Amino acid sequence: MLNIIWLGFFFIAFITGLYRLFILGDAGVFNDITLATFTLSKTAFEIALGLTGVLCFWMGIMKIGEKSGFIALLTRFLNPLLKRLMPDVPANHPAFGSMVMNLSANMLGLDNAATPLGIRAMQHLQELNPLKDTASNAQILFLVINTSAVTLFPLTIFTYRAQMGAANPTDVFIPILIATYASTIAGLIAVASVQRIKLYDPIILAYLGGFSALIMAILMYFSQLEQSVMQQQSALVSNLIIFTLIVTFMVGAVKKRINVYESFIEGAKEGFQTAVMIIPYLVAMLVAIGVFRASGALDIGLDGLRSLLAAFSLDGRFVDALPTAFMKPLSGSGARAMMIETMQIHGADSFAGRLASIVQGSTETTFYVLAVYFGAVGIKKARHAVACGLFADLIGIIVAIVIGYLFFA
Numbered sequence: 001m002l003n004i005i006w007l008g009f010f011f012i013a014f015i016t017g018l019y020r021l022f023i024l025g026d027a028g029v030f031n032d033i034t035l036a037t038f039t040l041s042k043t044a045f046e047i048a049l050g051l052t053g054v055l056c057f058w059m060g061i062m063k064i065g066e067k068s069g070f071i072a073l074l075t076r077f078l079n080p081l082l083k084r085l086m087p088d089v090p091a092n093h094p095a096f097g098s099m100v101m102n103l104s105a106n107m108l109g110l111d112n113a114a115t116p117l118g119i120r121a122m123q124h125l126q127e128l129n130p131l132k133d134t135a136s137n138a139q140i141l142f143l144v145i146n147t148s149a150v151t152l153f154p155l156t157i158f159t160y161r162a163q164m165g166a167a168n169p170t171d172v173f174i175p176i177l178i179a180t181y182a183s184t185i186a187g188l189i190a191v192a193s194v195q196r197i198k199l200y201d202p203i204i205l206a207y208l209g210g211f212s213a214l215i216m217a218i219l220m221y222f223s224q225l226e227q228s229v230m231q232q233q234s235a236l237v238s239n240l241i242i243f244t245l246i247v248t249f250m251v252g253a254v255k256k257r258i259n260v261y262e263s264f265i266e267g268a269k270e271g272f273q274t275a276v277m278i279i280p281y282l283v284a285m286l287v288a289i290g291v292f293r294a295s296g297a298l299d300i301g302l303d304g305l306r307s308l309l310a311a312f313s314l315d316g317r318f319v320d321a322l323p324t325a326f327m328k329p330l331s332g333s334g335a336r337a338m339m340i341e342t343m344q345i346h347g348a349d350s351f352a353g354r355l356a357s358i359v360q361g362s363t364e365t366t367f368y369v370l371a372v373y374f375g376a377v378g379i380k381k382a383r384h385a386v387a388c389g390l391f392a393d394l395i396g397i398i399v400a401i402v403i404g405y406l407f408f409a
Contacts, residue, residue, distance in 0.1 A: 006288050013033055017029045017033055029294075037287050040286040041283055043340075047160070048275060048282050051159060052271075052275035056268040056275070061249055063263050064258075064267070067253055070248065070249055074100050084201050089138050098117055102146065106364070115372065118142075118146055118372075123376065134379065139374075140191060141191050144191050144385060144392060147363065147369050147370070147389045156336075157360055160343070160357075165349075171232075175400070176361035176362065177218065179361070179362035179399045179403055190388040190392065286341075317352065321404075323338040323356075326338075328365065329389075339360045355400070358400045362397060363397065367386075369389075
């Protein structure tokens with residue numbers, strides 16, 4: 001899929017360039033396209049370099065959290081819920097621990113750290129799978145919840161926004177939280193309807209009711225504030241929670257007499273390796289998207305959509321953030337590149353820049369996660385995983401747009 005998408009960007013850019021050259025008489029179009037390859041290659045490396053420190057730090061903090069027992073504590077807290085959602089998985093099975101660690105990494109916005117943990121969880125679930133080439137119910141549920149990506153701390157998005165010059169990089173925290181929660185609930189309902197999971201079980205309702213009440217309370221509180229106050233308090237809450245989490249991990253490690261510094265360094269080394277690994281992907285996607293936009297193909301499509309919305313007197317400001325939404329289910333690096341480019345063109349604090357950030361944090365990359373996780377255990381038949389995952393993506397993106405207007409329009 002990624003191969004087709006990547007080639008499609010170049011082929012469409014070439015065809016559009018020929019159209020502009022021979023039909024519209026634009027002699028500079030291929031100069032623009034070629035220049036984009038050099039410019040975006042440099043930009044991709046600079047962005048990856050700036051992200052290295054953040055990944056090193058948070059991978060180190062995650063390692064401390066793991067050794068401090070915080071992850072095990074979270075597993076015990078979620079175990080009653082997970083046992084009911086995945087009745088085929090025995091109680092206290094190692095898969096639960098791996099799944100919780102994966103979801104915890106996603107909550108922190110460390111999607112690159114979450115991938116190996118997700119693969120480990122999928123391998124544990126594969127041990128219980130009687131049909132080795134077909135996804136089990138538990139594997140599908142885990143994948144859909146993973147692709148809907150409950151993002152509690154979208155740190156990489158904050159980092160990109162800071163690099164792009166946002167005055168307050170964390171002002172999208174609450175909107176992302178609301179959108180990603182909506183996506184997760186939608187995915188859970190979709191899978192439960194197919195697998196006939198009884199979501200009305202008292203324990204499940206208690207967990208979901210508690211989570212939903214918290215999200216609704218946050219939404220109601222912030223929706224009543226003036227926009228400037230809303231953004232300021234959203235940033236304050238996110239920063240307080242993030243630093244409290246860091247200190248909690250460290251306190252837990254100290255109580256267990258763990259060498260916190262050495263644990264941090266161990267995790268930070270993994271973070272550096274992860275940062276190096278994403279450079280080729282970021283270069284590939286940013287350059288492909290760059291030539292696609294330089295050719296004028298993207299602008300032609302977006303202008304057509306704007307004209308259609310204008311004909312019906314509809315607000316079309318969200319269109320500038322749609323490239324991120326279109327790419328999100330297909331490619332994480334592609335959606336990230338679209339978000340960065342949107343902020344470069346319109347500004348990090350523009351409506352489009354903020355909305356692209358919210359969309360980026362609202363869901364995970366369905367096809368990428370499906371290919372990596374199922375591919376790692378040899379599953380060829382995904383059953384209803386794709387349909388449920390895409391449904392969760394759609395709901396997450398729609399909610400992201402609505403919340404974007406509520407907070408920043």
